[in-house]
Amino acid sequence: xxxxxxxxxxxxxxxxxxxxxxxxxxxxxxxxxxxxxxxxxxxxxxxxxxxxxxxxxxxxxxxxxxxxxxxxxxxxxxxxxxxxxxxxxxxxxxxxxxxxxxxxxxxxxxxxxxxxxxxxxxxxxxxxxxxxxxxxxxxxxxxxxxxxxxxxxxxxxxxxxxxxxxxxxxxxxxxxxxxxxxxxxxxxxxxxxxxxxxxxxxxxxxxxxxxxxxxxxxxxxxxxxxxxxxxxxxxxxxxxxxxxxxxxxxxxxxxxxxxxxxxxxxxxxxxxxxxxxxxxxxxxxxxxxxxxxxxxxxxxxxxxxxxxxxxxxxxxxxxxxxxxxxxxxxxxxxxxxxxxxxxxxxxxxxxxxxxxxxxxxxxxxxxxxxxxxxxxxxxxxxxxxxxxxxxxxxxxxxxxxxxxxxxxxxxxxxxxxxxxxxxxxxxxxxxxxxxxxxxxxxxxxxxxxxxxxxxxxxxxxxxxxxxxxxxxxxxxxxxxxxxxxxxxxxxxxxxxxxxxxxxxxxxxxxxxxxxxxxxxxxxxxxxxxxxxxxxxxxxxxxxxxxxxxxxxxxxxxxxxxxxxxxxxxxxxxxxxxxxxxxxxxxxxxxxxxx
Amino acid sequence: xxxxxxxxxxxxxxxxxxxxxxxxxxxxxxxxxxxxxxxxxxxxxxxxxxxxxxxxxxxxxxxxxxxxxxxxxxxxxxxxxxxxxxxxxxxxxxxxxxxxxxxxxxxxxxxxxxxxxxxxxxxxxxxxxxxxxxxxxxxxxxxxxxxxxxxxxxxxxxxxxxxxxxxxxxxxxxxxxxxxxxxxxxxxxxxxxx
Ligand code: HEC
Ligand code: HEC
Numbered sequence: 001x002x003x004x005x006x007x008x009x010x011x012x013x014x015x016x017x018x019x020x021x022x023x024x025x026x027x028x029x030x031x032x033x034x035x036x037x038x039x040x041x042x043x044x045x046x047x048x049x050x051x052x053x054x055x056x057x058x059x060x061x062x063x064x065x066x067x068x069x070x071x072x073x074x075x076x077x078x079x080x081x082x083x084x085x086x087x088x089x090x091x092x093x094x095x096x097x098x099x100x101x102x103x104x105x106x107x108x109x110x111x112x113x114x115x116x117x118x119x120x121x122x123x124x125x126x127x128x129x130x131x132x133x134x135x136x137x138x139x140x141x142x143x144x145x146x147x148x149x150x151x152x153x154x155x156x157x158x159x160x161x162x163x164x165x166x167x168x169x170x171x172x173x174x175x176x177x178x179x180x181x182x183x184x185x186x187x188x189x190x191x192x193x194x195x196x197x198x199x200x201x202x203x204x205x206x207x208x209x210x211x212x213x214x215x216x217x218x219x220x221x222x223x224x225x226x227x228x229x230x231x232x233x234x235x236x237x238x239x240x241x242x243x244x245x246x247x248x249x250x251x252x253x254x255x256x257x258x259x260x261x262x263x264x265x266x267x268x269x270x271x272x273x274x275x276x277x278x279x280x281x282x283x284x285x286x287x288x289x290x291x292x293x294x295x296x297x298x299x300x301x302x303x304x305x306x307x308x309x310x311x312x313x314x315x316x317x318x319x320x321x322x323x324x325x326x327x328x329x330x331x332x333x334x335x336x337x338x339x340x341x342x343x344x345x346x347x348x349x350x351x352x353x354x355x356x357x358x359x360x361x362x363x364x365x366x367x368x369x370x371x372x373x374x375x376x377x378x379x380x381x382x383x384x385x386x387x388x389x390x391x392x393x394x395x396x397x398x399x400x401x402x403x404x405x406x407x408x409x410x411x412x413x414x415x416x417x418x419x420x421x422x423x424x425x426x427x428x429x430x431x432x433x434x435x436x437x438x439x440x441x442x443x444x445x446x447x448x449x450x451x452x453x454x455x456x457x458x459x460x461x462x463x464x465x466x467x468x469x470x471x472x473x474x475x476x477x478x479x480x481x482x483x484x485x486x487x488x489x490x491x492x493x494x495x496x497x498x499x500x501x502x503x504x505x506x507x508x509x510x511x512x513x514x515x516x517x518x519x520x521x522x523x524x525x526x527x528x529x530x531x532x533x534x535x536x537x538x539x540x541x542x543x544x545x546x547x548x549x550x551x552x553x554x555x556x557x558x559x560x561x562x563x564x565x566x567x568x569x570x571x572x573x574x575x576x577x578x579x580x581x582x583x584x585x586x587x588x589x590x591x592x593x594x
Numbered sequence: 595x596x597x598x599x600x601x602x603x604x605x606x607x608x609x610x611x612x613x614x615x616x617x618x619x620x621x622x623x624x625x626x627x628x629x630x631x632x633x634x635x636x637x638x639x640x641x642x643x644x645x646x647x648x649x650x651x652x653x654x655x656x657x658x659x660x661x662x663x664x665x666x667x668x669x670x671x672x673x674x675x676x677x678x679x680x681x682x683x684x685x686x687x688x689x690x691x692x693x694x695x696x697x698x699x700x701x702x703x704x705x706x707x708x709x710x711x712x713x714x715x716x717x718x719x720x721x722x723x724x725x726x727x728x729x730x731x732x733x734x735x736x737x738x739x740x741x742x743x744x745x746x747x748x749x750x751x752x753x754x755x756x757x758x759x760x761x762x763x764x765x766x767x768x769x770x771x772x773x774x775x776x777x778x779x780x781x782x783x784x785x786x787x788x
Contacts, residue, residue: 046640053644071689077653078646085640232626239632246636377691
């Protein structure tokens, strides 16, 4: 071994290099408070390792970015761990950087001759912020998409070059393939390259100036401690600190199940839960205090001034008073950032709309996993197609947009929000189920807003029939009516009721016959299996089935349904208010088919 | 590099390093080992999960190739010459599930009522083998491997280590069904990929 190493050393001089790295004099000996620089380097190296591994499975395009991240997260062995480490180590890097910066300022380590190195550190901070910002978009989920849109919109208010800057950055007028390829090039190429150069310069200058030991004259002994050197004493401390950072990150990864992945980005889908990463939240909050037109103050002028002041700290720090000012300034900034961050989260927590939006985002994120795991997998057109064709996702939205001005769904607008206007038509939760029909045929309930109460039909034939005839039913007739309900509900063939329908086959057969009987009398007015020539009320054959309901939503004033007695139910099909596909999604959702 | 020289180096380095007192050799050795152990441990999870992700394709479950319909029997001319047919099937490609995706091609040659199927891929280096212009043989455009119309190597100078890869064929009704498989190139035995 020796001869080989000697040969290698002769040709490369690696021993000298190694010695230069390891034998760094540390006045006053190794200390725990010197570990921050090393932990930062460690964090960056971990980001490089995990980043490269993620790169090997990531696809930067609008139909593949989310999908590939989904694959990494859910299908790749250990992928969630990889992503989780990359995600939380990014957070750790932010924290370590700020700690490092604070330490430098408190110790006055920015003073001559270390001004340039201080600026290197400051530049590093911005590179890391840039890495976070660009990285946030790459999974192409709703959260990253909308939060990044905020950031690039702010870039567009930069004087003179703003719009051009934004367009160049996102690769066109709108987000798309090129936004991802560009952000990825920044995130995995430009910024890491700059990071390496800056770190190298930073470490080089640091080595040139040595560690800062505080306010004592050079050469003095720190509390009588002998001087030490990097290897092995400081190295041991550094390594233990790095291990601690890693342990903290792993704890977070395991506790949270890795980095979050929302539903795929959708420019047509509102996303009220859009928020940047927590370390940008103060800026997010800060901008709420700047009314239109003054935004540039909040987004560019004031932050620019603050950064300039920080950059000038080394000069101010030459005087004792200046150093005090620097300390005070940094303290104020940190307190301000802390306060704004806290305010931002406190306000969100107290905002029911935000909380509801977050729940919806969570539900959509879970739903897309179900869909992507389904038998059809993720089509080449991307996972968004799955959500767009999903009744459970689209149904409530369509209902809120198109139906909730008259109807309610379980008392709300379909999405869980309170109704904007008073409900004037039936509540459609469980439409055609046994429970729903039992209520309809109940003299106490039929004229309530849940059914016909808010409509022209409140005094219609059906209500009168229920309130007079059915109210007078004897016990035997009521038993029969229960069977009629089962039979009528079975027409709908609701998936949730499949087991019940199967179990009650004989009662349903009885009910089917009873419906046409004189004692129950439905067929006096309703068509039922071809028993009536002219139907006064809606046709009951196939009531609530997919075919029936589709026809109904398409055109309720068709003679099969309400005919010219139709109250206000719009003709969604003929008037092209809804497409056939949308009607299909609504109907499937109302019927609980997904 | 074994750890010994390093450990031996540590105290040695200190002597010429600084004005400070060197740690006792034994303590220095332990600290050095501790630093290496702690540092290594800190990198364990990222490196391990990175390698795991890189090698993930090897862990993916293999799928058995099923017979799939490739052509109507009537579409294969009874002229003794191989004809190329596209193989279209459902395919899971990492995160995407494709329906009816063209995944390769086969040569079908009618021999009376039976049909022979050859994979179009050259067993030498994986190029797409052509039928020569005069329809007398197969030639690979890459390295000039040459095969007769049944797919057998017909030239001693041919670089292909084996005959073209035959595929299982079944005639079902009026359709030709083929078990579409690719095989490892560059070796004398025919061994399926995945
Ligand atoms: C402008 C008001 C209005 C809108 C919008 C509206 N409806 Fe209606 N709808 C009615 C009225 C009125 C009735 C008849 C009385 C009733 O059932 O409440 C009705 C009845 C129905 C019924 C039969 C309920 C029953 O009690 O028998 C269904 C199902 C229905 N609507 C579905 C929808 C769907 C789905 C949408 C949205 C695509 C929608 N409606 C939008 C007013 C409206
Ligand atoms: C006197 C005539 C009459 C009788 C008898 C009658 N209905 Fe009706 N029914 C109507 C009319 C008319 C409507 C439409 C609403 C209106 O105009 O009041 C209706 C509406 C309905 C609806 C709602 C249809 C929709 O749009 O979703 C159902 C369900 C229904 N009837 C079931 C029955 C059943 C079950 C019976 C037997 C117990 C029955 N009806 C007996 C006249 C009648």
